Structure formats: C-alpha cells, structure tokens
Amino acid sequence: MMYGYARVSTDGQSVEAQVRQLAKAGCPKVFREVASGAKTDRAQLRKVLDRLEAGDVLMVTRLDRLARSTRDLLNTLATIAGKKAGFRSLGDAWADTTTAHGGLMLTVLGGLAEFERELIRMRTGEGRARAVVRGQRMGRPPKLTPHQRREAVKRRDKGETLAEIGRSYNVSGATISRLRP
Incomplete structure (x- = not known):
C-alpha cells in the first residue's frame, strides 16, 4: 500500500x-x-x-x-x-x-549524522572536563544558600513539616526532604 x-x-x-x-x-x-x-x-x-x-x-x-x-x-x-x-x-x-x-x-x-553526534558528544565531554578543572560547578544553581540549608535541616529535625519549611523558603517539600545534615 x-x-x-x-x-x-x-x-x-x-x-x-x-x-x-x-x-x-x-x-x-x-x-x-x-x-x-x-x-x-x-x-x-x-x-x-x-x-x-x-x-x-x-x-x-x-x-x-x-x-x-x-x-x-x-x-x-x-x-x-x-x-x-x-x-x-x-x-x-x-x-x-x-x-x-x-x-x-x-x-x-x-552515517554522517552518527559521526556528527559522536563528535558533539566528545566535544561536550571535553568542555565539561575543562570546566570542572577550572572549578566551575555543573548543573543548576542551588535554590537555597548554605545558611538556608542548615536552618531548614534544623527545623526539619525539630519536627516541623516539610511543606511548612518549603513554603518559608519558596521551595517544595521534596527539596527540603533531600537536604543532608
């Protein structure tokens, strides 16, 4: 057909x-x-x-x-x-x-497109490696400052709900739950 x-x-x-x-x-x-x-x-x-x-x-x-x-x-x-x-x-x-x-x-x-994709992948990887050597942080910037993270962990440990803490910092409760002491 x-x-x-x-x-x-x-x-x-x-x-x-x-x-x-x-x-x-x-x-x-x-x-x-x-x-x-x-x-x-x-x-x-x-x-x-x-x-x-x-x-x-x-x-x-x-x-x-x-x-x-x-x-x-x-x-x-x-x-x-x-x-x-x-x-x-x-x-x-x-x-x-x-x-x-x-x-x-x-x-x-x-075949040419596959070769091009591989070159792009290699160049991207090399660029990331150079950035890490320069001390550049990769990924999204953190939503909370180090001080805010410490305070949120303290509040969480005292029993305050994740949603309440998150609202006060304008982030989700899930963000607060992932914080490590």
Whole structure:
C-alpha cells in the first residue's frame, strides 16, 4: 500500500497542492496535517507510521514536509525501515529507499549524522572536563544558600513539616526532604 503525508505549518496555508501531487503519484490515502515541522509529536504522522506494514511506502512531496532537521528525518526513516516499509520523496529523487541508490544515499547520510553526534558528544565531554578543572560547578544553581540549608535541616529535625519549611523558603517539600545534615 502506498500512503501519502502532506503537512503545512500554519492554518493560512493549504495542503491541497501536496494532496494532488501525492494522488497523481499513486497514493490512494493521504494523511493531512497542519502543524509546525519543529513539533516532534505530529498526530497524523504518528498515525501513518503506525499503519505502515512490510512492503508499504510512505510518500511526501518534499523532505521538509516530513522533518525539520537531519536528526528528525533519520529517526523517522529508521522507524519506517524498522517496519520494513519504504520511503519516497517526490521532490528529492535521491531520497527513495525503494531503490538501491536511494537506500545508499540515506545510509551515507545516516552515517554522517552518527559521526556528527559522536563528535558533539566528545566535544561536550571535553568542555565539561575543562570546566570542572577550572572549578566551575555543573548543573543548576542551588535554590537555597548554605545558611538556608542548615536552618531548614534544623527545623526539619525539630519536627516541623516539610511543606511548612518549603513554603518559608519558596521551595517544595521534596527539596527540603533531600537536604543532608
């Protein structure tokens, strides 16, 4: 079965031109959506991905209708491949997993994206290590000063409720419960 996916970003736009192109290309069923490409949780895309079975093909008019970033595209394509289905973009002939050449191109892009992610992870780790050596504290700043922490622990030990202590410092009772003497 061939499925189409048509998406526009705003209510002022129309998916009809995409629907016509996809129908002309042989898609009997087109899932339509008005949603920003930046949203990762798009209901109609999720529906069509859930419906895909082995041998099915998902078709779009252009890659940017399916995904906003390379990572999002590769994640979506991995989902499609995991269902043993194919993918085809009418406007990007090289993005066609139903052909050997298209599959090769998307595999190469996937490898490059994985390499890029690993480089980013390594650089981030090196930056954190340098920051720690400089004495920089990592993570969010504490909500309570050292003096406030000591006072809260004393109050907790005297039997005052966590909620009361938390309210007085404008933090949750859970924050107070995690304090150590």
